[in-house]
Amino acid sequence: LPYYEISFQKSTQPSQFQIASGKYRCKPNPSGINGRILASEVYPHIFSIPHFRFHPSKYRMLPCDTVLALLPVGPCRYFGPATCFVAYNIANALNMNAAISVLHSMFFRYRLIRATQMSNARVRTHLLITAAVPLFLAISPHVVPFHFNTVMEVAMREHPEYNLEKYGPFGGFYPTTSPIFIINSAILYATAVALPLVIFYWRHHILKALNSSQTVFTEKTRHNSRLLLKALTVQAVMPLLCYVPAGFLYFIAQFTGYNFVFLEYLFPIFTTLPCAVDPLVTIYFITPYRVWVIQRIRASIAPIQLHNNVRSSMS
Template sequence: MDALQIFFRCYWPAFYFICLCLHLTMYTLIYHRTSRILTTLRYFLYPATTANFVLATLAFATQTMVTVTGLINLHTLCYRTMSLKYLDSYEADKATLRFSWHYLIPLVTLILSYLPPQNHANVYMETLFLHPDYNFEIYKNFGGFANSHHFCMTFNTFALALTTIYVPIIGSYWKYVALKILRSNISSMTSNPSRIMLETLIKGLSLQVLLPLCCYVPVTIVYVWNKYSGTQILISQYTLPFLGSLPCIFDPLLQIYFIMPYRTTIRNFFVCNPLTPISRQARGELTRLYETRRD
């Protein structure tokens, strides 16, 4: 057993244990420590956290590539932006609901993946022939998609690649729009501490939608290198599942850090401070941040 196998044999149990702790913490924070101004955000935090935990479980069980919850994070950012753009909550809800059409992308790619005929035996033998220097003993027999050049598979490749780029671009645009509204129009109608909380939340969401780009660009570079250089990077057989699993850890960490009531709760927990009621806690924290920025 080589060093990489030993590392990843230890990595996956540690990965799942960390994810389990982080997601249980997120559920507790969402239920108990969500301030009044962020109450509606629960409707997105619960599905996002659940989807992320399911992906972490699948990653641990199968050790294959997982789809990050980029679309759900983008949906959350869309909701916050539309709420600022349309002061009428009905119009904001309609604009956010229209975004749900984006969920057809992963659904269509999933269906198209199983339309071409599959031949697992041929996939196994071809993989052994093309990569004789890889160690396949630990995987035993495995299958795959024989018609990788079929139209459906080619369409899936382009769709997922474009989605990986589209999510960060549109997320960055919405972050710019939301922050522009906050700093101009809403500032006269909303208290500065509340505005700071929303700004911090939107910045955190924008980092979350950048995770797919940060994780899958290295995978694409390694894939292109292997295909066109004629040489194989042995670590690439571990790269895809490893990088694909990282958002399952970073998503809850970013949420805890950029949602200020959650951040304050965790900080008080580690320094053994008593937990104050969420309304008073949020008010004190925001006032402190506002005074710091003003100085």
């Protein structure tokens, strides 16, 4: 069963719904909160395309000794190990960008509640600064020579019980003790832990401001802000639940030699689950998006109901 194709459809379709609802239900406002919400869904949608066409859901990630082998199990094998290696790192960078976009959404809501909304120029500056980390993740693995032959040699030597030749030429990381690999791994893992903590901190202060009797907010503003906080909180928790346990087991397997066979296949699923959940959460909690989706569903069902009523009346 090509589960990666099924996952691709299930992860991109909710994003397409959310992006379309944002386009038709929200006024263009790049510096406003709607722009931040839309960005938080555009990035996972973009991320899912290279992720499922070239990246882990079509990879078997095999940690062994001082290498991390990326074994292609889909069309990626026809493009060669270098192309797949580049796509892997780009997908990690886009994944990081998606997580940071959720942080942006909470940060701008925090500034808005405190009546200190930033100018467009300052917003762009913040976006450029936070883009530095994803760019580093995408570029840094390619500044050193590739050692794909060594990766294949070590993987086949350490796992003679596997028929690795069926994957054809494959690449990966060598050595996993290099500063770049350790730094990138630490960034990915630390981000999954740190971002939710920062978001929870801002969430606490936003709720404190909303519940304060000294602040003047309409009931609609309070209600919409709480709904948005729920959506962003769930989106922040998803990486914490998906990446941290899987990442912890990966570090054990990589640096202790303990073999978690299930992790080789399930790690891609854990890392792609937020792409499917995030847009559904946003559609559910953000009223304009939810209304737009409901209207589209009703519009598609109405002709079917009318056709059935006509047939029943004729009979």
